[in-house]
Amino acid sequence: MGAVNFVTTIFWMRAPGMTFFRMPVFVWSVLSAQLLQLVNLPSLTGALILLLFDLNFGMQFFKPLENGDPIIYQHLFWFYSHPAVYIMTLPAFGIFAEVLPAFSRNPLFGYRSLAVASLGIAVVSIFVWVHHMFTSATPSWMRILFIVTSILVAVPTGVKAFGWTATIWKSKLHLETPMLFAMGGAAMFLLGGVTGVMLAAVPFDIHVHNTHFIVGYFHYIVFNTITMAIFTAIYFWFPKITGRMYPEGWGKLHFWLTFISANLTFFPMLPVGLQGMVRRISSYDRRYQGWNVIASLGGFLLGVSILPFIGGNMVGSWLYGTRAVNNPWHATGLEWTTTSLPPQDNFDEIPVVKRPPCDYGYPKYSVIEPPDYHQLEH
Amino acid sequence: MTRWVIHVDESPIPLERWWRYLPNWLKRFLAIRGGRAKNHHGKGMFGFTVFLLWESMVFLSFIFTYVALRLTHSQNWLPPGVSGSKLSTFVIINTVVLLSSSFVIQPAENALKHHQLNKFRWLWLMTICMGSYFLIGQGIEWSQLGFRSTTGLVGSTFYVLTGFHDLHVINGVILQIIMLFRSLIPGNYNKDHFGASATTLFWHFVDIVWVFLFSILYLWQA
Numbered sequence: 066m067g068a069v070n071f072v073t074t075i076f077w078m079r080a081p082g083m084t085f086f087r088m089p090v091f092v093w094s095v096l097s098a099q100l101l102q103l104v105n106l107p108s109l110t111g112a113l114i115l116l117l118f119d120l121n122f123g124m125q126f127f128k129p130l131e132n133g134d135p136i137i138y139q140h141l142f143w144f145y146s147h148p149a150v151y152i153m154t155l156p157a158f159g160i161f162a163e164v165l166p167a168f169s170r171n172p173l174f175g176y177r178s179l180a181v182a183s184l185g186i187a188v189v190s191i192f193v194w195v196h197h198m199f200t201s202a203t204p205s206w207m208r209i210l211f212i213v214t215s216i217l218v219a220v221p222t223g224v225k226a227f228g229w230t231a232t233i234w235k236s237k238l239h240l241e242t243p244m245l246f247a248m249g250g251a252a253m254f255l256l257g258g259v260t261g262v263m264l265a266a267v268p269f270d271i272h273v274h275n276t277h278f279i280v281g282y283f284h285y286i287v288f289n290t291i292t293m294a295i296f297t298a299i300y301f302w303f304p305k306i307t308g309r310m311y312p313e314g315w316g317k318l319h320f321w322l323t324f325i326s327a328n329l330t331f332f333p334m335l336p337v338g339l340q341g342m343v344r345r346i347s348s349y350d351r352r353y354q355g356w357n358v359i360a361s362l363g364g365f366l367l368g369v370s371i372l373p374f375i376g377g378n379m380v381g382s383w384l385y386g387t388r389a390v391n392n393p394w395h396a397t398g399l400e401w402t403t404t405s406l407p408p409q410d411n412f413d414e415i416p417v418v419k420r421p422p423c424d425y426g427y428p429k430y431s432v433i434e435p436p437d438y439h440q441l442e443h
Numbered sequence: 444m445t446r447w448v449i450h451v452d453e454s455p456i457p458l459e460r461w462w463r464y465l466p467n468w469l470k471r472f473l474a475i476r477g478g479r480a481k482n483h484h485g486k487g488m489f490g491f492t493v494f495l496l497w498e499s500m501v502f503l504s505f506i507f508t509y510v511a512l513r514l515t516h517s518q519n520w521l522p523p524g525v526s527g528s529k530l531s532t533f534v535i536i537n538t539v540v541l542l543s544s545s546f547v548i549q550p551a552e553n554a555l556k557h558h559q560l561n562k563f564r565w566l567w568l569m570t571i572c573m574g575s576y577f578l579i580g581q582g583i584e585w586s587q588l589g590f591r592s593t594t595g596l597v598g599s600t601f602y603v604l605t606g607f608h609d610l611h612v613i614n615g616v617i618l619q620i621i622m623l624f625r626s627l628i629p630g631n632y633n634k635d636h637f638g639a640s641a642t643t644l645f646w647h648f649v650d651i652v653w654v655f656l657f658s659i660l661y662l663w664q665a
């Protein structure tokens with residue numbers, strides 16, 4: 066229902082003058098995520114309904130002893146659950162693409178490519194689900210096909226990552242808390258994404274299947290990328306949503322604690338998984354102890370790192386913080402033209418959009434004079 | 444001295460007017476260059492179509508399960524002593540009634556668009572009757588079948604597929620009854636008849652799903 070709502074709103078209720086390629090790139094990534102939701106979630110619905118009938122009404126879809134096939138359940142389940150991770154990740158990418166231009170005062174590099182790449186990630190990710198089933202006796206031809214598509218989905222993802230890098234290239238960065246989280250998240254996505262592409266290869270995947278390597282990999286994506294993106298978004302839009310400004314010192318403390326502890330917690334899982342430590346166990350062999358101690362320390366530090374966030378920022382500034390101005394980051398974008406704590410219908414009068422998104426410092430056409438070489442010689 | 448002009452947000456590839464190559468109805472449906480709904484109808488039909496896309500994917504997952512199970516377990520598809528679903532004349536008549544009801548509901552909605560309320564009400568009532576006939580026919584067919592829902596793969600898949608389809612037919616008929624009662628309120632459909640349009644689209648969806656189900660359940664005999 067939410068996906069229907071989002072997609073209909075994006076298609077039919079944009080502000081006047083906002084064509085598709087003037088939408089903020091965050092909206093593009095949310096559109097891609099919701100389209101994925103629409104196409105793929107029903108597969109999980111079907112799987113669960115059939116499972117319900119199997120378990121409670123005596124039908125035989127997935128019972129092998131009665132000619133059912135549990136692999137079909139796996140197919141139906143993973144057909145949704147792989148795009149599900151993209152449904153989580155795509156808005157995170159969109160958040161990075163909103164925040165990085167604002168704090169480097171550069172237009173977003175390749176806005177149109179990033180917008181289309183969001184759709185591209187969504188489309189390709191519909192065709193990669195079997196890589197969760199490499200060890201489930203899938204036939205070789207199927208495994209080879211899905212190696213190809215799984216690595217292919219890294220291409221539009223790389224387009225987005227290069228776009229972020231090119232946006233902040235050679236610019237003066239304003240390292241406020243949202244920017245720190247955005248850069249930290251985007252940088253750690255590099256490690257998570259690379260280990261993901263490693264996992265797309267069947268021989269490697271069979272070796273590390275069910276080990277902590279996989280746990281480390283997806284936590285690098287889910288925590289170090291997605292959760293950092295959520296923190297970015299909270300700090301970036303906190304003044305707009307609550308009308309109050311958070312204390313910058315607490316924010317920076319929160320960032321550094323989170324960054325260090327997240328890496329301490331999840332990086333050790335990668336080597337330990339390669340050495341063979343299985344996942345979902347309660348006790349492990351003594352030779353894995355070193356890395357695991359580091360991971361545990363990181364875990365406790367991660368717990369501590371949330372305290373400045375909750376205490377200082379969320380509770381403290383929401384109740385007692387200084388009032389925020391309309392546009393504390395001097396960002397472009399429609400939401401910054403209205404007051405912090407927007408009025409009832411978000412805008413007092415319907416705005417008209419005339420400029421492309423993220424055009425920091427540039428008018429629509431930029432005129433640059435080439436240097437006068439003759440004059441320099443004198 | 445040449446002045447260099449750099450287009451900052453335009454790409455050298457002319458993607459700017461890509462929408463010109465779409466047909467008109469698609470441009471209206473996707474709100475290209477518009478983006479603002481003039482009334483509730485277009486917005487609502489878009490949202491409802493998106494919802495029907497979701498719903499058809501649910502049916503697709505059931506159909507995929509049926510096809511995959513049938514292809515991989517064709518030897519023991521039918522338990523001993525059980526014959527599968529029969530393509531009897533009863534089933535064929537049922538199907539014809541359901542499919543032609545789509546051709547009745549569409550003129551009904553057109554009549555409503557031209558504010559011909561009486562024609563709308565009679566055609567709509569006829570659709571309700573045809574839909575109910577289909578449901579009763581399905582019930583009779585279920586009672587005459589030789590297998591139950593727990594009788595192996597054939598039973599499970601058949602009852603899940605036709606059962607969910609019949610649930611949607613029941614919903615469609617209920618929606619039509621509600622719209623019929625709404626048309627009896629004077630002046631209700633003067634401005635906007637989104638409910639009737641959505642119900643019509645839902646009924647077409649039910650019919651198309653039945654075409655697929657009919658082919659794979661009855662026409663595809665082992």
